[in-house]
Amino acid sequence: MSEMNMAQALNDALDTALAADDRVVILGEDVGRTGGVFRVTDGLQERYGATRVIDTPVAESGIVGAALGMAVAGLRPVAEIQFLGFAYPAVDQIISHVGRIRNRSNHRFTAPLVVRIPFGGGIGAAEHHSESSEAIFAHTPGIKVVVPATPADAKGLLLSAIADPDPVVFLEPIRVYRAIKEEVPAGQHTVPIGEAKVVREGSDVSLVSYGAVLRDAGRAADALADDGVSAEIIDLRTLSPLDHQAVIHSARKTGRVVVAVESHRTASIASEVAAIVQEGALYSLLAPVERVTGWDTVVPLKRTEHHYIPGPDRIVAAARRALEG
Amino acid sequence: MSTEAFEPELMDYSRRQPRLPEPVIEGNDALDIPLDERMEMYRLQQELRQFEKRAYDLFMQNLVKGTSHLSLGMEAVATGFGRALRPDDYSFATYRGHAHTLARGAPMGPVMAELLGRSNGILGGKGGSMHLASVEHGMMGSYAIIGAHLCIANGAGWSAQLRGTEQVAVVFFGDGTTNIGAFHEALNFAKIWELPVVFVCENNLYMEYTPIDLVTAVEHPAADRATAYGLEPILVDGNDADAVYDVAQGVIETARRGEGPSLVEAVTYRHGGHSRADPGKYRPPGEVEAWLDRDPIITYHQRLLRLGVPEGDLTRIAQDVARRVDEATEFAKAGPVPDEGDLMTDMWADGGSAWRN
Numbered sequence: 001m002s003e004m005n006m007a008q009a010l011n012d013a014l015d016t017a018l019a020a021d022d023r024v025v026i027l028g029e030d031v032g033r034t035g036g037v038f039r040v041t042d043g044l045q046e047r048y049g050a051t052r053v054i055d056t057p058v059a060e061s062g063i064v065g066a067a068l069g070m071a072v073a074g075l076r077p078v079a080e081i082q083f084l085g086f087a088y089p090a091v092d093q094i095i096s097h098v099g100r101i102r103n104r105s106n107h108r109f110t111a112p113l114v115v116r117i118p119f120g121g122g123i124g125a126a127e128h129h130s131e132s133s134e135a136i137f138a139h140t141p142g143i144k145v146v147v148p149a150t151p152a153d154a155k156g157l158l159l160s161a162i163a164d165p166d167p168v169v170f171l172e173p174i175r176v177y178r179a180i181k182e183e184v185p186a187g188q189h190t191v192p193i194g195e196a197k198v199v200r201e202g203s204d205v206s207l208v209s210y211g212a213v214l215r216d217a218g219r220a221a222d223a224l225a226d227d228g229v230s231a232e233i234i235d236l237r238t239l240s241p242l243d244h245q246a247v248i249h250s251a252r253k254t255g256r257v258v259v260a261v262e263s264h265r266t267a268s269i270a271s272e273v274a275a276i277v278q279e280g281a282l283y284s285l286l287a288p289v290e291r292v293t294g295w296d297t298v299v300p301l302k303r304t305e306h307h308y309i310p311g312p313d314r315i316v317a318a319a320r321r322a323l324e325g
Numbered sequence: 326m327s328t329e330a331f332e333p334e335l336m337d338y339s340r341r342q343p344r345l346p347e348p349v350i351e352g353n354d355a356l357d358i359p360l361d362e363r364m365e366m367y368r369l370q371q372e373l374r375q376f377e378k379r380a381y382d383l384f385m386q387n388l389v390k391g392t393s394h395l396s397l398g399m400e401a402v403a404t405g406f407g408r409a410l411r412p413d414d415y416s417f418a419t420y421r422g423h424a425h426t427l428a429r430g431a432p433m434g435p436v437m438a439e440l441l442g443r444s445n446g447i448l449g450g451k452g453g454s455m456h457l458a459s460v461e462h463g464m465m466g467s468y469a470i471i472g473a474h475l476c477i478a479n480g481a482g483w484s485a486q487l488r489g490t491e492q493v494a495v496v497f498f499g500d501g502t503t504n505i506g507a508f509h510e511a512l513n514f515a516k517i518w519e520l521p522v523v524f525v526c527e528n529n530l531y532m533e534y535t536p537i538d539l540v541t542a543v544e545h546p547a548a549d550r551a552t553a554y555g556l557e558p559i560l561v562d563g564n565d566a567d568a569v570y571d572v573a574q575g576v577i578e579t580a581r582r583g584e585g586p587s588l589v590e591a592v593t594y595r596h597g598g599h600s601r602a603d604p605g606k607y608r609p610p611g612e613v614e615a616w617l618d619r620d621p622i623i624t625y626h627q628r629l630l631r632l633g634v635p636e637g638d639l640t641r642i643a644q645d646v647a648r649r650v651d652e653a654t655e656f657a658k659a660g661p662v663p664d665e666g667d668l669m670t671d672m673w674a675d676g677g678s679a680w681r682n
Contacts, residue, residue: 025483025487051486051487052487054483056514057510057513057514057517059510059513059514061472061473061476061506061507061510062476062479062507062510062511062513062514064476065473065474065475065476065477065479065480065507065510065511066476066477066479066480066483066514067480068476068477068480069465069476069477069478069479069480069481069482069483069484069494070480070481070483070484071480072465072466072477072480072481073415073465073480073481073484073485074484074488075480075483075484075487077480089506092470092472092473092507093473093476093477096468096470096473097468097470097473097474097477101466102671102672102673102674103451103671103672104448104451104452104456104458104466105448105451105452105456105458105460105466106448106449106451106452106671107670107671107676108448108458108459108460109458109460109465109466110674141672141678142672142673164674165674166673166674241679
């Protein structure tokens with residue numbers, strides 16, 4: 001157990017996986033000598049060699065395609081794409097092949113691979129470096145989509161993803177990489193995929209979120225507490241398969257749901273959560289489900305990024321609307 | 326301001342000059358290929374031909390649902406490479422992959438059943454004509470979006486290299502694939518990593534309905550790109566199984582020795598259209614006929630006669646294959662159709678599709 005930020009915790013997870021299993025390889029642009037654009041793979045090539053921590057050309061279809069070939073031929077690849085906006089050239093591989101190889105081969109081929117992708121705002125470089133398009137992957141059958149919000153969960157979920165027999169798109173919130181530190185268990189620490197977590201118990205309103213926005217949900221809950229409002233916080237942690245029961249249970253308990261994400265609003269995970277709540281908890285609701293999201297616009301540059309990404313104020317305002325019912 | 330619009334020439338492709346095959350190279354009779362190997366290649370070409378002719382007939386009886394893409398006329402490529410591979414080698418194909426799957430030894434009955442979408446198909450009726458695969462035979466799948474599988478083959482090659490197994494991955498694709506980005510990504514990856522991967526372009530002169538030369542910057546879609554990736558340009562007569570086998574043995578051994586990838590362009594011709602829906606009317610008069618005269622099986626038959634094989638031996642092989650194709654057809658037709666329950670299986674490792682709890 002030692003105190004780590006999320007980048008360090010992810011590095012620790014990769015180190016643990018590489019040491020434990022010869023089949024695990026890492027590939028991506030600058031992941032080796034440089035240690036990755038966010039230094040998540042720092043030092044791993046020195047430790048495990050250039051045949052297991054592989055620097056690739058900047059060619060995302062080539063990277064993810066190679067990972068799929070490695071996976072069907074017996075390895076456990078972990079590919080890194082530098083930013084979510086850079087992943088689109090690989091979407092053909094992920095949607096058309098990675099997610100379908102098991103089904104179309106009648107279970108004879110499997111793709112136990114992980115595609116790690118930093119995502120969301122934070123560095124203020126707009127568009128390709130700041131996107132939050134996780135719904136594309138969550139919409140795709142055959143792909144698990146995991147988003148950690150804390151260092152310990154990041155390690156535990158990544159080790160679970162590497163061990164998972166199905167392909168996982170693993171989205172790492174850029175704003176959290178170095179924002180918080182916490183105790184992270186040493187060695188083989190795993191957190192199950194598909195289970196949301198109640199981060200804070202509450203009784204008046206449920207704040208459902210994931211990734212970097214979870215911290216803003218926490219700040220919102222603090223602000224609401226100052227006014228005597230008890231907010232419950234749910235960290236989804238996995239977007240596919242999404243933990244319906246955790247969401248429905250909390251909605252039935254509080255009767256009010258605010259779901260906060262930083263992606264575009266239309267057809268988002270927020271929309272999915274709203275649908276799940278009305279299917280499973282409609283008669284417990286005291287107010288409409290509130291969606292707090294980014295806008296259906298292009299993610300902007302630094303100076304206006306804070307207007308795009310929903311902060312605690314918008315979450316608090318949505319909670320108040322729900323409370324006023 | 327003058328606004329002169331760009332107007333591409335309206336072109337009836339069937340009025341172009343036909344692209345005619347090169348004559349048979351009789352000198353290939355003297356290639357150092359044992360006669361029993363040649364007899365196996367004759368048998369295999371007969372299998373691929375008769376299997377696909379039957380598949381076509383089954384289409385016409387509306388027993389094959391959806392679409393399918395035949396490689397009638399192109400059998401020599403899958404045959405030459407299929408026979409040159411080791412049983413544990415990997416191969417990857419496209420939606421036009423019946424021949425490549427059978428050439429690895431996948432059994433005809435379950436493959437035919439797969440085309441018919443039956444539960445006794447080699448993939449339980451889930452893959453269909455365009456996604457044939459057979460894990461037992463190293464056939465790593467057919468990929469129906471062009472380009473992607475070249476990158477995937479690299480991964481299999483990397484795995485073989487890392488595990489030190491001396492396995493080779495051979496990936497087949499059409500001329501059209503040479504114009505998509507993944508082709509170029511894959512060749513670059515394979516060369517920088519010196520992977521044991523052989524890229525085989527089956528240039529059948531048409532990208533679906535369009536002559537490939539009209540949409541490609543160079544004359545030979547694959548071979549002319551080879552030097553850009555530090556590879557030797559290799560052109561081979563794709564209608565001569567001996568020529569293909571000879572080249573295949575060379576490039577596969579190069580890969581197996583750890584000396585890196587190769588790119589082979591096999592020039593061939595599909596006798597039919599792109600898919601079931603395509604009568605192939607865009608081809609100039611005389612072109613199809615000329616290529617039918619260069620039919621890889623007829624010319625191979627003639628070679629074997631020149632080499633002293635009795636006609637009766639070849640007839641017996643063809644008859645034996647015909648009987649087995651009949652059996653495969655009966656096996657396929659007798660298979661049950663998947664039901665609604667099958668729709669919900671095999672999305673995830675637990676065998677199910679429940680991605681919500």
